[in-house]
Amino acid sequence: MSRPTDAMTRADPVALTQQLVRTPSVNPVLEEGGDGEGAVAELAAEWLDAWGYRPATVEVAPGRYNVVARRGGGAGPSLLLNGHLDTVGVAGMAEPFSGDIRDGRMYGRGSADMKSGVACALAAAAALADEEVLGELIVALTADEEHASLGMAALVEGGVSADAAVVCEPTSLAIMPAHKGFLWIDARVEGRAAHGSRPEIGVDAIAHMGHLLVAFEEEAQRLARETNHPLLGPASLHAGTISGGSAPSVYPDRCDLVVERRTLPHETADSVMAEVERVLARAHERRPGLKGRASPGLFRAATEVPKSSPLVTGLREACERSGVPGALEGMSAWVDACFLNEHGTPAVCFGPGSIAQAHAAVEWVSVAEIETCARVLTDFARRFLRVG
Numbered sequence: 583m584s585r586p587t588d589a590m591t592r593a594d595p596v597a598l599t600q601q602l603v604r605t606p607s608v609n610p611v612l613e614e615g616g617d618g619e620g621a622v623a624e625l626a627a628e629w630l631d632a633w634g635y636r637p638a639t640v641e642v643a644p645g646r647y648n649v650v651a652r653r654g655g656g657a658g659p660s661l662l663l664n665g666h667l668d669t670v671g672v673a674g675m676a677e678p679f680s681g682d683i684r685d686g687r688m689y690g691r692g693s694a695d696m697k698s699g700v701a702c703a704l705a706a707a708a709a710l711a712d713e714e715v716l717g718e719l720i721v722a723l724t725a726d727e728e729h730a731s732l733g734m735a736a737l738v739e740g741g742v743s744a745d746a747a748v749v750c751e752p753t754s755l756a757i758m759p760a761h762k763g764f765l766w767i768d769a770r771v772e773g774r775a776a777h778g779s780r781p782e783i784g785v786d787a788i789a790h791m792g793h794l795l796v797a798f799e800e801e802a803q804r805l806a807r808e809t810n811h812p813l814l815g816p817a818s819l820h821a822g823t824i825s826g827g828s829a830p831s832v833y834p835d836r837c838d839l840v841v842e843r844r845t846l847p848h849e850t851a852d853s854v855m856a857e858v859e860r861v862l863a864r865a866h867e868r869r870p871g872l873k874g875r876a877s878p879g880l881f882r883a884a885t886e887v888p889k890s891s892p893l894v895t896g897l898r899e900a901c902e903r904s905g906v907p908g909a910l911e912g913m914s915a916w917v918d919a920c921f922l923n924e925h926g927t928p929a930v931c932f933g934p935g936s937i938a939q940a941h942a943a944v945e946w947v948s949v950a951e952i953e954t955c956a957r958v959l960t961d962f963a964r965r966f967l968r969v970g
Contacts, residue, residue, distance in 0.1 A: 658717030699750025784833025
């Protein structure tokens with residue numbers, strides 16, 4: 583493993599990003615042969631150790647690693663800086679791990695999502711390494727965000743928490759204190775199997791599912807009209823997968839549908855399922871004989887940190903001091919910050935790069951945004967932790 587260079591030792595966030603991009607960490611669940619987080623976790627732990635932190639590398643699944651480092655621990659508040667170490671796959675990319683810089687942009691897989699954000703968190707940690715911290719700074723770099731969030735789940739279940747957290751996802755330097763959640767809904771319509779030549783016997787489950795799909799589409803339109811959040815916009819609903827039937831000459835005896843409902847803060851799985859039951863009732867009323875039912879699947883709650891919280895106001899003020907608008911926006915996707923919020927650590931997203939670049943065949947991040955983000959995080963951390 584390479585020792586930290588002078589640029590890395592003094593925590594140049596651009597140099598850190600470049601080295602992280604050049605260290606492959608493709609999630610092995612998403613792409614066969616993916617390296618996983620082992621090498622990049624070792625690299626980050628090595629840097630943190632060189633800066634005087636107490637890094638621990640934790641295996642959360644075979645070959646999958648978190649890195650957690652702490653400094654301080656006095657009577658002041660605690661701050662957690664987080665980023666994920668894994669990336670999506672690289673199929674179709676010409677030079678996925680180049681880290682080349684051209685025209686103010688750094689290219690490579692993970693440059694935007696989110697090794698630049700990880701580098702900014704590390705740079706802030708390095709900047710505070712020789713300063714007196716009244717509170718505690720925790721750097722938590724996690725595995726598997728791109729698939730099942732095994733790393734973040736292990737982190738919070740292991741009891742890691744803080745008074746505030748910044749998850750350095752790509753937000754184009756906007757502050758995102760609100761995040762949509764989701765519920766997957768398993769719906770089934772039952773018919774009666776019969777030979778295709780016997781319409782007097784067969785009941786077409788797929789045709790009946792069509793009526794239920796219409797009812798779900800009407801519900802999606804209602805949500806667009808009647809629900810709203812100032813940062814997240816309306817809730818939404820869409821059909822994700824559908825399956826049914828065994829052969830063209832057979833009436834299908836069942837049809838299965840998975841619907842995704844994107845939720846707003848304060849919505850629960852129970853409240854959403856109550857809406858789904860009303861959708862089913864409308865479909866049954868319109869199509870006598872339709873036999874449909876639905877059950878809740880995976881649920882991830884939407885979360886929100888108040889705009890008036892010390893986390894949001896402090897981060898906005900740090901942005902303003904660096905000449906950044908500090909705009910408040912909503913995160914329409916569900917990300918690891920929600921895990922932290924659900925377990926009692928107020929968390930917002932703030933980081934360099936655009937989410938539009940995440941997972942792209944040509945992924946890049948603005949070098950200027952990396953530098954600005956590191957500066958904002960360092961400034962915010964100093965004030966939040968009451969650095970002497």
